Amino acid sequence: MARIKEAFRLNENDAETLVAELWPHNVFPWELWGKAYDTFWRGVAASNAEMFKLNNPPYPEMTGIWADAHVNAWCEKMYVFFSELAFALPANSVQKGLNYILEETYEDSSRIFSAEREALFTNLLEAERGFDWSGFHHIDTEKLDEMLNDKAFRIPKNSYHFISRLLRESLVVDKLAAVRHLLLCEYPFDHEVKGLTRHFVERIKTALAAEHPLVLDIVAQESNTPGSPHESLTSSMLGAAPSVAQTETNEDAILIPRALWEKKKPQQVCDDMRVAGYTDDAPIAHALYYWVGIKILTEIGTILRGEDISDSARHKYARKKLKEAEGRYRTE
Structure with a gap:
């Protein structure tokens, strides 16, 4: 379990949650x-x-x-x-x-x-x-x-x-079951440890992408590298133009003016939107992810919350705000 914690940078609460999810059939205490x-x-x-x-x-x-x-x-x-x-x-x-x-x-x-x-x-x-x-x-x-x-x-x-x-x-845990659960919950893989390689994690991602393509979309982008088998999962890469689905007019959605995010650095987008009155981080996360093109949730979490919390906490915060923003915002 200590190696899983290190590889995914899990805090104590995350580790306890993982063990609870795997218990009893995939844990050998x-x-x-x-x-x-x-x-x-x-x-x-x-x-x-x-x-x-x-x-x-x-x-x-x-x-x-x-x-x-x-x-x-x-x-x-x-x-x-x-x-x-x-x-x-x-x-x-x-x-x-x-x-x-x-x-x-x-x-x-x-x-x-x-x-x-x-x-x-x-x-x-x-x-x-x-x-x-x-x-x-x-x-x-x-x-x-x-x-x-x-x-x-x-x-x-x-x-x-x-x-x-x-x-x-x-605690000895089933490595496949543990990694599978963490990826489905969108925990980012941080680094290799003995017995847990990046190649092993990528193989599980590939299998999960076939089972749950929408759920694994963001996870795949978290670790995309040239030649990664996940590059074909999405066309929304860093710097890519927003898709039609992301910019289509929705009369019920709240308008975020293009001037607040277009051709600006990510931190400036965050600062300007807050000055403009967007006090909740959900619309800011939405703009950063869909329109600015930042696909790494940990990076979005850093922009929103700074570096005073762990990588996994920043990742989860960004994910939470993106879910809150679903269908609620549009741009010009």
Whole structure:
């Protein structure tokens, strides 16, 4: 999920909405955690439970009435499991499994939660100082109790808070379903990440254009490059003259004089229309898109709102205003 967020520059709300749309059939919440458990944690936890009579928390399952639970319930259950497991494992085992999850989740995991991880493992190691986890034949019960009590004292529950965010960003999602949904919702693809290339996204756009040509029209223009398979989807390219449908006389539509937009730079069009009394951004967005010829919604959003909000927010704002303007304005 973290890679999808980065590739499309999704904010937290966008990411949560995407997961909700894909849940439950196209989301695999514990895929990475299950592999980390099997590879780094299961054997050590079972061995320690036998040797030191420690608790060995069972790997959580969501079955029965829990099978259709919201993703939040899954994350909460895994959070509790990890907290219990980390208490019963040597710090180096916890670290190996967690590093695996981080490396599989992020492009560069070295800077992710670096301070939180350092604090957690420093405390874990300090609490275990002087205790030999391998000393099966030399168990000092008093020493073990002392170490565990010290560990409980040094590792408060808030030490694991960053795990809550990691759980959500390490969700494995169906890549095709995720990208398809984002494109249909007109989220712009920003850049390639490992496992998600521009070529892959373009192939999905091509397939979607055949299914939903009108919906995908704007999306195609967002990423048009020379030779793009989407150039044939529309003749309304940057700088192109407005079509007859865009300029036909409509007695009920509000007139926007040609003098306000013709032969002017986009920002000047915006400024002049506001001075002329067009206080809502819908007619300005309409003029910029259809008559000035700006087909990149993020660019229109920047003209209207500036750069103080994210690319996706600017894109959605422009899209919203264009929809509000449909059929309401005409020019000379």
